[in-house]
Amino acid sequence: AQSVTQLDSHVSVSEGTPVLLRCNYSSSYSPSLFWYVQHPNKGLQLLLKYTSAATLVKGINGFEAEFKKSETSFHLTKPSAHMSDAAEYFCVVSDVGRSQGNLIFGKGTKLSVKP
Amino acid sequence: GAVVSQHPSRVICKSGTSVKIECRSLDFQATTMFWYRQFPKQSLMLMATSNEGSKATYEQGVEKDKFLINHASLTLSTLTVTSAHPEDSSFYICSAGDARAPQYFGPGTRLLVL
Numbered sequence: 001a002q003s004v005t006q007l008d009s010h011v012s013v014s015e016g017t018p019v020l021l022r023c024n025y026s027s028s029y030s031p032s033l034f035w036y037v038q039h040p041n042k043g044l045q046l047l048l049k050y051t052s053a054a055t056l057v058k059g060i061n062g063f064e065a066e067f068k069k070s071e072t073s074f075h076l077t078k079p080s081a082h083m084s085d086a087a088e089y090f091c092v093v094s095d096v097g098r099s100q101g102n103l104i105f106g107k108g109t110k111l112s113v114k115p
Numbered sequence: 116g117a118v119v120s121q122h123p124s125r126v127i128c129k130s131g132t133s134v135k136i137e138c139r140s141l142d143f144q145a146t147t148m149f150w151y152r153q154f155p156k157q158s159l160m161l162m163a164t165s166n167e168g169s170k171a172t173y174e175q176g177v178e179k180d181k182f183l184i185n186h187a188s189l190t191l192s193t194l195t196v197t198s199a200h201p202e203d204s205s206f207y208i209c210s211a212g213d214a215r216a217p218q219y220f221g222p223g224t225r226l227l228v229l
Contacts, residue, residue, distance in 0.1 A: 036220070041223075041225070042222060042223070043119075043121075043208060043220045043221055043222035043223050044159075044208065044210075044220035045220075046219075046220075090158060090159070102161070103149075103161070103218065105158040105159045105160075106158060107157065107158045108157075108158050
């Protein structure tokens, strides 16, 4: 069975400082992993995805994530936070080879950015 | 990237009425669409998988007679909440996918049942 754990429900950083949002997963198969961002009262936007290619994945808005199989982690990072990064972030896992419908969402991490 | 729209974006209805939410893929054909529900400050929970031209597949615990899903074409799926009650108030999000990429999500529909 698949699962995903976002280790922090809330992360607060100052503008211009690095962002680290942690995610651990479990999967019986080679997983596909995603990070989505949700701004208040808005839909989900795909930040980046890992699908068994390069382990360091670069996404939009300066975000990147590194797939570490030995640690079963897929942490999201950004070197310098902007005020506009304040949002809810979801780590998502999906089985490769299955119907792409079965996305398992983490509980989300709310990112606050202080001026 | 692909675009998925939802209509309406928000709806308020009286208890006992039915509400229909539309999900459209605007620039690609989606044989499969998905409906999620998101409670306040919680994650998304998959409700059902909607397949064009066939019956939807519901997740465990989701009442198929209450949440009617129709996927009449490759670009449109509808979710009808029948005989809505206040506990059905939630944020409903659809998504659509194709062979190229992960699911694209709609902007969501906020339902408030009074």
